Amino acid sequence: MSEPKVTDQEEQRLEAQTDEGAQVMTPVRGEVLGGGVLWPETDDTMILNMGPQHPSTHGVLRIMLELDGETIVRSKPVIGYLHTGMEKTGEELTYVQGGTNVTRMDYLSPLSNELVYSMAVERLLDIEVPPRAVWMRMLLVELNRMASHLLWQATNGLDLGATSMMVYGWRDRELTLRFLEKITGLRMNHNFIRPGGLAADLPDNWREDLDEICVTVEHGVREYADLLAQNPIWLERLVGVGQLTTEEAIARGITGPILRSTGFPWDLRKAQPYLAYDEVDFDVICGENGDCYDRYMVRLNEILESVKIVRQCADRMPAGDYRIQDRKVTPPPRARIDESMEALIHHFKLFTEGFRVPPGETYVPIESPRGEIGCYLVSDGTGKPVRLHIRGPSFYNLQALEPMVRGALVADAVAIVSSVDPILGEADR
Amino acid sequence: MPLDQLPHNFLTARLEDLVQWARERSVFPATFGLACCAIELMATGAAHYDLARYGMEVFRASPRQADLMIVAGRVSQKMAPVLRQVHDQMVDPKWVISMGVCASTGGMFNNYALVQGVDQVVPVDVYVPGCPPGPETLFHGILTLHHQIRTGDLLARRERSGAGAGIQVGQRDGTPSHVQPIPVRRKSA
Amino acid sequence: MADDTADGAAAAAEPPTDEIAAAVVDRFPGSVAVDSHGQPVVYVDPGVWHDVAAFLRDDQRFTQCVDVSAVDHLVDAARAEIPGVTLERFEVVANFLSHPRNRRLRTICELGDEAPTVASLTDLYPGLNFAEREVYDMFGITFEGHPDLARILMPDDWIGYPLRKDDAPARIPVVFKDDPAPR
Numbered sequence A: 001m002s003e004p005k006v007t008d009q010e011e012q013r014l015e016a017q018t019d020e021g022a023q024v025m026t027p028v029r030g031e032v033l034g035g036g037v038l039w040p041e042t043d044d045t046m047i048l049n050m051g052p053q054h055p056s057t058h059g060v061l062r063i064m065l066e067l068d069g070e071t072i073v074r075s076k077p078v079i080g081y082l083h084t085g086m087e088k089t090g091e092e093l094t095y096v097q098g099g100t101n102v103t104r105m106d107y108l109s110p111l112s113n114e115l116v117y118s119m120a121v122e123r124l125l126d127i128e129v130p131p132r133a134v135w136m137r138m139l140l141v142e143l144n145r146m147a148s149h150l151l152w153q154a155t156n157g158l159d160l161g162a163t164s165m166m167v168y169g170w171r172d173r174e175l176t177l178r179f180l181e182k183i184t185g186l187r188m189n190h191n192f193i194r195p196g197g198l199a200a201d202l203p204d205n206w207r208e209d210l211d212e213i214c215v216t217v218e219h220g221v222r223e224y225a226d227l228l229a230q231n232p233i234w235l236e237r238l239v240g241v242g243q244l245t246t247e248e249a250i251a252r253g254i255t256g257p258i259l260r261s262t263g264f265p266w267d268l269r270k271a272q273p274y275l276a277y278d279e280v281d282f283d284v285i286c287g288e289n290g291d292c293y294d295r296y297m298v299r300l301n302e303i304l305e306s307v308k309i310v311r312q313c314a315d316r317m318p319a320g321d322y323r324i325q326d327r328k329v330t331p332p333p334r335a336r337i338d339e340s341m342e343a344l345i346h347h348f349k350l351f352t353e354g355f356r357v358p359p360g361e362t363y364v365p366i367e368s369p370r371g372e373i374g375c376y377l378v379s380d381g382t383g384k385p386v387r388l389h390i391r392g393p394s395f396y397n398l399q400a401l402e403p404m405v406r407g408a409l410v411a412d413a414v415a416i417v418s419s420v421d422p423i424l425g426e427a428d429r
Numbered sequence B: 001m002p003l004d005q006l007p008h009n010f011l012t013a014r015l016e017d018l019v020q021w022a023r024e025r026s027v028f029p030a031t032f033g034l035a036c037c038a039i040e041l042m043a044t045g046a047a048h049y050d051l052a053r054y055g056m057e058v059f060r061a062s063p064r065q066a067d068l069m070i071v072a073g074r075v076s077q078k079m080a081p082v083l084r085q086v087h088d089q090m091v092d093p094k095w096v097i098s099m100g101v102c103a104s105t106g107g108m109f110n111n112y113a114l115v116q117g118v119d120q121v122v123p124v125d126v127y128v129p130g131c132p133p134g135p136e137t138l139f140h141g142i143l144t145l146h147h148q149i150r151t152g153d154l155l156a157r158r159e160r161s162g163a164g165a166g167i168q169v170g171q172r173d174g175t176p177s178h179v180q181p182i183p184v185r186r187k188s189a
Numbered sequence C: 001m002a003d004d005t006a007d008g009a010a011a012a013a014e015p016p017t018d019e020i021a022a023a024v025v026d027r028f029p030g031s032v033a034v035d036s037h038g039q040p041v042v043y044v045d046p047g048v049w050h051d052v053a054a055f056l057r058d059d060q061r062f063t064q065c066v067d068v069s070a071v072d073h074l075v076d077a078a079r080a081e082i083p084g085v086t087l088e089r090f091e092v093v094a095n096f097l098s099h100p101r102n103r104r105l106r107t108i109c110e111l112g113d114e115a116p117t118v119a120s121l122t123d124l125y126p127g128l129n130f131a132e133r134e135v136y137d138m139f140g141i142t143f144e145g146h147p148d149l150a151r152i153l154m155p156d157d158w159i160g161y162p163l164r165k166d167d168a169p170a171r172i173p174v175v176f177k178d179d180p181a182p183r
Helices: A008-016 A086-092 A098-102 A110-125 A131-159 A163-184 A206-229 A232-238 A246-251 A257-261 A292-316 A334-339 A341-352 A393-405 A410-420 A424-428 B015-025 B036-045 B080-089 B100-105 B135-151 B154-161 C002-013 C019-027 C046-058 C126-139
Strands: A046-050 A062-068 A071-078 A360-368 A371-379 A387-391 B068-072 B095-099 B126-128 C032-036 C039-044 C064-072 C090-098 C103-111 C117-119 C142-144
Touching (some): A062 A393, A086 A387, A131 A163, A131 A292, A246 A393, A334 A341, A371 A393, A371 C090, A387 C064, A393 A410, A393 C126, B015 B135, C019 C032
Parallel strands (some): B068 B095
Antiparallel strands (some): A360 A371, C032 C039
16 A cells, blocks of 8 residues: 655645535545645545544544545544533632532543642632642542553553453553542542642541552553553554654644653653652653554553652651641531531531632643643632633644544554543543 | 253243343443543443443444443533434334433533433433442443333333423434334235 | 732732743733733733744744633623733633743733634644634634634534623523422
């Protein structure tokens, strides 16, 4: 099969060729492109529609592909099938309730969403959370990153036909989830990290559970590497597929493991440390070629880095309060509510009316498992935000699809979409 | 007991029971994961919870091969026509489980973007509560559906209670599928 | 909340400490640099929106524009006055990130109620394609020069701009079974 050559001129034409509307794609009839040989003059290209109900588009992503034979000439992702109006709902919820809203955006790393939202509210309030809350937040977010990457290993394996990888990935993620359930009370959508700290302290015997998880996950990652990393079929499917250069990735707003896989070691945890990431020891994993295999390896190794951070968090977990002792944002302890009328009223007011946040605006970025997640929060001094905007990494990362699938085969498109790891709940919000 | 030791080598049963038993034991779900609930749906099918215990582990990508649609997640205005089309493409008899509060009622997102309850679009047999429902909750919903299929009061209940937001569901020609079965042509005397 | 407003005004009156913000103000007179909770923010005129981004990208090495968003201030209870800036209904907000310098900068431009329009930055930062479409979809703000300004999240035939404050959230009243009337 000859590799189609896409020249600059063709590229410009393809870029400009979107007057058909963003949600429509029409085949280019019998047209010879600038380079000459892409399509025979008599032949038409074919439009293949993938999704929104497609098993390998990770939710409800829809991609329209223009095919020349089996080669993808042009692609157009269509999103919005999971648009939930969360930013509008966020304007109607108080700052206390807001966490329930944002946690449902990126449902594979809900704690990252809660964290970025809570940090934005805290910055507007100009408050600092106590050290134990900082370290607990780090512990939880890294556990969540492990769970998210484990799930990605599972679904990526499933998409490429490695079904046993799927079963392994879910098995180890289940362990992490059960621990998070023990801490937060829910398997997903925890609403545990809240403005001012966390909802509760760590449970008894958390250390033993954590050690078991770390050992199991480390063992698991080695097992996955044995299973797939040198598997000839796996290499055949991934190496050199969906390449992206660093320049293109940066221009298109790509962040996270996709950017790192191109060989650009940019991780907000290192570059612009938040929480206490400057006090823990971990490495930024980056690839070389920016292909699907590098993205696979980056995510695989990031699990181990997360385990490293989790261990350090467990070792250095300070004692003290798990939330700020500021009566403005913190509800009274549960025991006080039973005995004190004032505490009951305080609790009631806090959860019905919430607290007021001084007028202002701020943007807080952190590193989620998918890249830079940011929260742009605008307050007008009332108990509800004027604007709650979440910069979802998946939303921007989906723009990497177009250059990556161009010139690839249809079967590669599945691998490429999978390697982007888009979470449509966050892209569409 | 080996077959040759049976005193009689045949069993008797009502055909209806047999059909219902067969249907109960071979439910093929369609993949219709939308949001957070889809992750729990996948967890239900994966190693620890193992949906294969109920013979349901094979999720069919094509709606033509499926008879159960588990609507797992929030249904947006943009997705609703797609959902309806997938449901129309499924063969009769077909069932719908509305998984999670978003699919059942719109959940906490009472706004412009979401369909407030998937029963406005397709008829729902079992509503599974939770945000998201854990695999155990989904199992309960699935077992409830199995019971409804086996006891056969599924369609009767739907007609009696007027469930499905009172919306008549028809095939493309407008005939309500569950109300009028395919007419059997009898030879006139 | 009058105290907070006064605080905001006092903070804004201080000269900008950030040298990049100062450079932008030098280069584009009429811009106002403020410090927003430790982050440099520059309020620029909509006319120079594209020029500021080009200046940031080419002269100040801001390699990535991480986000473009908008705010509708129609029904604000209180809004911090910023000296030298005429506050309008809409604000378009762009967050820039410089990888080599490891710095961030936010630019904001004010747009009026009537046919809000601003230049598109997609020729400088192609990654803003989706983001500007989202702002158009949600706020009805037009980006001139965008290659394909179509709705992105809502269906193509949707009427209205959902995130505008005068666009009702379309609340459907919650009706319980055997309830005589919606609450």
